[in-house]
Amino acid sequence: MVAYKKxxxxxxxxxxxxxxxxxxxxxxxxxxxxxxxxxxxxxEYHHLPEVVVIPRTTxxxxxxxxxxxxxxxxxxxxxxxxGLSGGAIPIFGGIVLSxxxxxxxxxxxxxxxxxxxxxxxxxxxxxxxxKEQGLFYAGYPMSVESCYVAGNVAENAGGGKAVKYGVTxxxxxxxxxxxxxxxxxxxxxxxxxDVVGYNLxxxxxxxxxxxxxxxxxxxxxxxxxxxKVDLLVLFPDAQTAMQMVPRIMTIGRITPTAIEFMDQLxxxxxxxxxxENLPYENAGAMLLIEVDGNxxxxxxxQYETIGxxxxxxxxxxxxxxxxxxxxxxxxxxxxxxxxxFKVYSPIQSLEDxxxxxxxxxxxxxxxxxxxxxxxxxxxxxxxxxxxxxHVTIVKRPDLPMEKWKEEEHKVLTELYHEVxxxxxxxxxxxGIGIKRRNYLNIxxxxxxxxxxxxxxxxxxxxxxxxxxxxxxxxxxxxxxx
Numbered sequence: 001m002v003a004y005k006k007x008x009x010x011x012x013x014x015x016x017x018x019x020x021x022x023x024x025x026x027x028x029x030x031x032x033x034x035x036x037x038x039x040x041x042x043x044e045y046h047h048l049p050e051v052v053v054i055p056r057t058t059x060x061x062x063x064x065x066x067x068x069x070x071x072x073x074x075x076x077x078x079x080x081x082x083g084l085s086g087g088a089i090p091i092f093g094g095i096v097l098s099x100x101x102x103x104x105x106x107x108x109x110x111x112x113x114x115x116x117x118x119x120x121x122x123x124x125x126x127x128x129x130x131k132e133q134g135l136f137y138a139g140y141p142m143s144v145e146s147c148y149v150a151g152n153v154a155e156n157a158g159g160g161k162a163v164k165y166g167v168t169x170x171x172x173x174x175x176x177x178x179x180x181x182x183x184x185x186x187x188x189x190x191x192x193x194d195v196v197g198y199n200l201x202x203x204x205x206x207x208x209x210x211x212x213x214x215x216x217x218x219x220x221x222x223x224x225x226x227x228k229v230d231l232l233v234l235f236p237d238a239q240t241a242m243q244m245v246p247r248i249m250t251i252g253r254i255t256p257t258a259i260e261f262m263d264q265l266x267x268x269x270x271x272x273x274x275x276e277n278l279p280y281e282n283a284g285a286m287l288l289i290e291v292d293g294n295x296x297x298x299x300x301x302q303y304e305t306i307g308x309x310x311x312x313x314x315x316x317x318x319x320x321x322x323x324x325x326x327x328x329x330x331x332x333x334x335x336x337x338x339x340x341f342k343v344y345s346p347i348q349s350l351e352d353x354x355x356x357x358x359x360x361x362x363x364x365x366x367x368x369x370x371x372x373x374x375x376x377x378x379x380x381x382x383x384x385x386x387x388x389x390h391v392t393i394v395k396r397p398d399l400p401m402e403k404w405k406e407e408e409h410k411v412l413t414e415l416y417h418e419v420x421x422x423x424x425x426x427x428x429x430x431g432i433g434i435k436r437r438n439y440l441n442i443x444x445x446x447x448x449x450x451x452x453x454x455x456x457x458x459x460x461x462x463x464x465x466x467x468x469x470x471x472x473x474x475x476x477x478x479x480x481x
Contacts (some may be wrong), residue, residue: 004092005072007050014054015095018063023101025052035096038083040435041347045086049076049096056101058176058184058215065213065465066182068095074467075180077209079120079151084350085433087155087208091343091468094379097213099150102471105129106216107222112190113221114173119150119214126219136224138165141429150214156206158332158429160258160290165222167278167429169205175283177204178461179211190218203455208431209466211434211459225292228257230321232330233310238263238380240314242361244287252309259385260288266337266381273340276333283316287384288334289378323457337381338392347395349408353419354428355387366418367391374407375399388428391415416442437472 012026025031029048037046053059068075074094081088090096103120109293110133115126124145126137127326141147141159146381151157154177158167174188188194188201204211235241238261245259262270267280280286291302307318321327341348355363364380375396382390393411395404416426416439425443426436440449457463 002072002467004074004094004467007073007094011067011073012051014067015051015064018067019053019055019060023054023056025054026050035078035081035098036089038081038088040084040086040088040089040433041342042349044436045089045091045434047089047091047092047093050093052096052098054098058178061097061178061213061215062182062184064095064097064182065178065180065255068464069181069462070423071460072464074464076466077154077213079148079154080122080146082147083151083155083431084352084434085155085208085427085431086435087431087433087466087469088151089434091434094464099148099213102215108133109190110135111219114190114218115221116174116216116218117149118144119148119153119217120150123147123149123152130221131224134224135221137171138220139168139171139219140165141168149219150215153205153214153217154207154209155347155429155431158383158386158388160260160386162383162385163259163383164255164257164292167183169202171220172201172205172217173220174216175201175204175207175214176216177212178215178468180465186210186214188218192220206431208433208469210456210469211465213465217306224293226292226294227296228301228327229303230327230330231287231289231291231307231310231317232278232321233287233289233307234279234283235285235287236282236314236316236317238364240359241285241287242384244310244313244315245360246357247309247313248289248306248385254291254305254307256289256302256306256385257292258288258290258383260334260382261384261389262286262334262337262381263379264286264425265377267333267380269344269379270333270337270340270465273343274336276329278333279317279319280331288330299360334381337379338390341379341392341394345395345397345405347401349393349412350430351391351393351412351414351415351426352428352430353389353391353424353426354383355389355419355422355424357385357387359422359424360384360387360389363389363391363418366415370411370415374411375403376407376411378411383428386428387424412439415443419443433468434469437468437470440470440472 074092076090099120102118107116141157377394
């Protein structure tokens with residue numbers, strides 16, 4: 001069990017010497033509050049740090065970690081705070097280490113088709129920078145305009161384009177990392193292939209800030225397609241829409257850029273929120289399908305093939321969005337679903353279960369049953385093309401908070417067991433953090449959890465880096481600041 005040391009004036013003074021007084025926040029609850037949470041709505045998980053430090057360089061981060069490791073003070077690394085697992089919440093107080101000042105694009109290497117960035121670069125800035133060179137970074141989460149690259153790497157983020165282009169890990173070639181001890185290591189580089197020793201680069205990807213702090217990231221770039229078209233396909237019900245997803249790839253023999261699912265409740269709520277007038281009245285569910293390529297003929301073949309196949313499988317209507325204006329209209333609905341339900345009720349549990357693609361249709365009647373049996377609203381949407389669905393458990397505004405907590409736990413427990421029975425898992429991109437740690441044993445065996453804890457202990461024997469995340473009993477709960 002770990003008993004952490006409190007941050008005192010002496011520690012704060014040492015931090016000021018490292019990064020400058022301007023970049024240390026201490027004894028200022030109003031400013032500290034900004035670093036007490038992420039996008040997880042439940043106030044149960046909110047916790048003030050004792051001090052926030054905002055370094056600018058790798059050497060400053062190294063010095064901070066050496067101090068924290070020596071003094072046994074917990075450190076919680078923080079990016080944009082846009083996470084959905086509580087991964088950036090300092091549940092044991094201590095130091096929040098914010099990378100917000102480390103936001104430079106260091107190099108665009110066109111010949112090697114890579115880009116080197118600091119961890120605090122906003123993901124969208126990468127593609128803005130390289131678009132004119134005919135390249136793009138395909139690790140594209142839906143929060144692309146707000147999230148930091150380091151957060152994408154820490155969570156192995158996915159997004160709408162993952163069905164064709166894969167998730168973040170496919171594009172991470174190299175990392176500079178500060179370990180919990182303060183040691184600086186370099187992993188990988190600009191190489192497409194590298195099988196020398198264990199693949200520590202990919203071990204770091206998805207480690208949720210528990211093994212090291214990223215200070216430089218080398219990402220692979222790929223050619224930017226010149227053409228794209230979106231299809232908005234209306235179906236009579238969610239089951240029919242979901243059954244269409246694997247058929248697009250197996251029968252149509254096409255891998256779309258994206259296949260996004262939206263149930264009727266999601267579409268209706270978001271259209272009202274955006275004052276949008278999509279033709280959803282007769283649709284029980286919709287698929288938003290994107291195809292891309294390097295010629296109009298190629299893209300035309302793809303979307304006509306998919307459209308005809310949808311009609312053959314009971315689609316009500318297929319709308320084609322072939323210009324930027326209409327494409328933005330349909331994608332705005334998909335991107336704003338979570339925000340729309342926050343207006344209806346700010347208390348919700350946004351989940352991101354993953355299923356084998358063939359099992360996606362099987363989850364729909366289960367969700368319908370939950371909605372009947374429990375006093376909650378359960379919209380469903382997400383990345384159907386890779387089996388990653390955002391099943392969102394939304395508190396009814398009139399439901400007492402005590403009753404909500406009971407219902408939320410019951411639904412999550414039953415949902416995760418049903419997902420496991422369908423050979424799925426409990427998170428595809430949001431991560432475990434603190435929000436899902438107590439459900440880990442539903443999908444991971446005891447031996448696997450033990451091995452992962454041992455890996456954590458090798459990197460962080462004093463358990464100071466982002467403690468209390470992923471594993472429920474990593475540190476003693478009574479050690480909270």
